[in-house]
Amino acid sequence: MSEATLQETVQSMKQVMQEADCLCTPEEVNAAYDRMAAAISERLGDTLPLVYCVMNGGLITTAQLLTRLDFPLEVDYIHATRYRRAVSGGELHWRVAPEVSMQGRTLLIVDDILDEGATLAAIKDYCVQEGAQAVYTAVLVDKQHNRKARPDLQADFVGLQVEDRYLFGCGMDYKGYLRNLPGIYAPKGL
Numbered sequence: 001m002s003e004a005t006l007q008e009t010v011q012s013m014k015q016v017m018q019e020a021d022c023l024c025t026p027e028e029v030n031a032a033y034d035r036m037a038a039a040i041s042e043r044l045g046d047t048l049p050l051v052y053c054v055m056n057g058g059l060i061t062t063a064q065l066l067t068r069l070d071f072p073l074e075v076d077y078i079h080a081t082r083y084r085r086a087v088s089g090g091e092l093h094w095r096v097a098p099e100v101s102m103q104g105r106t107l108l109i110v111d112d113i114l115d116e117g118a119t120l121a122a123i124k125d126y127c128v129q130e131g132a133q134a135v136y137t138a139v140l141v142d143k144q145h146n147r148k149a150r151p152d153l154q155a156d157f158v159g160l161q162v163e164d165r166y167l168f169g170c171g172m173d174y175k176g177y178l179r180n181l182p183g184i185y186a187p188k189g190l
């Protein structure tokens with residue numbers, strides 16, 4: 001990337017941040033992590049779960065939850081993407097499939113968002129097929145609309161219900177950037 005393009009990107013991302021609507025403050029998000037971690041601990045505390053972070057978006061939610069869980073567990077990651085830097089989803093593309101054996105294990109799949117749900121559905125199906133004993137899912141955000149790929153598939157642990165806009169922050173990107181922001185935002189007009 002040339003210096004000029006880099007500076008243009010910095011400026012345009014700063015503008016997106018400035019103009020964005022804040023849908024959930026960092027405090028609201030932290031309270032959601034606390035609630036999710038308490039529910040996960042109660043349900044999975046004695047199961048020695050294998051926690052899968054769905055990269056890249058699941059990185060922050062996974063880390064925030066992990067530091068709130070004080071029971072034995074194992075961590076690994078899956079890298080599957082349907083959006084790549086776009087704002088609408090396509091085919092699921094596996095970049096890194098799981099390596100630790102799932103046979104007979106209780107899994108917790110952690111992602112940032114359940115939007116149309118195709119990503120989580122495909123990952124869950126894969127894990128069941130690979131012999132997992134039980135597959136739980138946790139998402140920070142469940143987006144509210146009626147376009148769910150499988151309306152019956154709901155996440156077991158949900159942090160926040162958020163309106164139907166394109167979101168960024170808390171692991172969710174805007175054109176590859178801004179995943180790092182601690183609140184949840186929607187760009188102006190999207």
Ligand SMILES: O=P(O)(O)OC[C@H]1O[C@H](OP(=O)(O)OP(=O)(O)O)[C@H](O)[C@@H]1O
Pocket residue numbers: 054055056057058080081082083084089111112113114115116117118119120172173
């Ligand atoms: O419910 P869905 O409509 O399937 O969308 C949810 C998925 O979309 C995002 O991933 P993305 O494919 O953008 O990759 P990323 O994790 O690298 O951002 C997000 O992290 C979820 O994994």
Ligand SMILES: Nc1nc2[nH]cnc2c(=O)[nH]1
Pocket residue numbers: 083113115116165166167168172173174
């Ligand atoms: N960044 C981001 N990624 C998504 N993947 C599915 N929905 C969304 C969304 O609203 N924002």
